[in-house]
Amino acid sequence: MFLELIATFVIGFGVAGLILIVNAMTGRRxxxxxxxxxxxxxxxxxxxxSEYNWYPRTLAQLPEGIEIISTNESQAVYRPWTYVTPFVDRFAAVDKARIRRNENVPEQVMVPVVFMGxxxxxxxxxxxxxxxExxxxDLADGIEFDEVGALVNADWIAVEADDPLLEAVCT
Structure with missing residues (x-):
C-alpha cells in the first residue's frame, strides 16, 4: 500500500514535469x-x-495448483466508475497441490484455503x-482426530452440492 502511494505521487510529479516542459516549449501559453x-x-x-489490475497481477504470481473458489467485486459511492465495472478486491482459493487424503477416511479431504485481499x-x-455428506x-484449536484419522469434535458446516470449495476439492 505504501509503495502504491509513493508511485501515485511519482506519477503526479512526472506528469507535472511533462506539463511544465510542454508549457515552456509553447511559450507559456x-x-x-x-x-x-x-x-x-x-x-x-x-x-x-492499480485497483483494476491488482487481481490479474496477483493471479499471475500465484503458484501452480491454486484454484480460485470465490471472488468479491467491490463497488463504492466514492468510486462511481465501480458501478459501471466493479473490480475484484479479495478472493479465496484452494491449494490443490497441498490436498491431503487419509486412506482410512477417503470421503474427507484436508486442504488449505487461502484468502487474499x-x-x-x-x-x-x-x-x-x-x-x-x-x-x-475449519481446523481450529481443539479439533481432534480418532484412531483412524476422522474428525471427532469438529463444527461441521453444511454446504450445497454445487459449492465451489466442494467442486474444487472433491472432483
Whole structure:
C-alpha cells in the first residue's frame, strides 16, 4: 500500500514535469489550471488502473495448483466508475497441490484455503471437506482426530452440492 502511494505521487510529479516542459516549449501559453488538473488526473488514473489490475497481477504470481473458489467485486459511492465495472478486491482459493487424503477416511479431504485481499495480509486456513455428506469444517484449536484419522469434535458446516470449495476439492 505504501509503495502504491509513493508511485501515485511519482506519477503526479512526472506528469507535472511533462506539463511544465510542454508549457515552456509553447511559450507559456497553457492555462495555469492545466498543471494541477493534469497531475491530479494522472494520479487518479493510476489509482484506478492499480485497483483494476491488482487481481490479474496477483493471479499471475500465484503458484501452480491454486484454484480460485470465490471472488468479491467491490463497488463504492466514492468510486462511481465501480458501478459501471466493479473490480475484484479479495478472493479465496484452494491449494490443490497441498490436498491431503487419509486412506482410512477417503470421503474427507484436508486442504488449505487461502484468502487474499487488496489491502489485507493473506491468510490460510486448513479445512476438512466431507465430499460424501457435502459439509466442511475449519481446523481450529481443539479439533481432534480418532484412531483412524476422522474428525471427532469438529463444527461441521453444511454446504450445497454445487459449492465451489466442494467442486474444487472433491472432483
Amino acid at each position: 497553457l492555462p495555469g489550471a492545466v498543471l494541477p488538473v493534469g497531475a491530479g488526473l494522472a494520479m487518479i488514473g493510476f489509482t484506478i488502473w 487488496r489491502w489485507a495480509p493473506g491468510a490460510e486456513i486448513p479445512v476438512v471437506v466431507d465430499c460424501v 457435502s459439509r466442511r469444517a
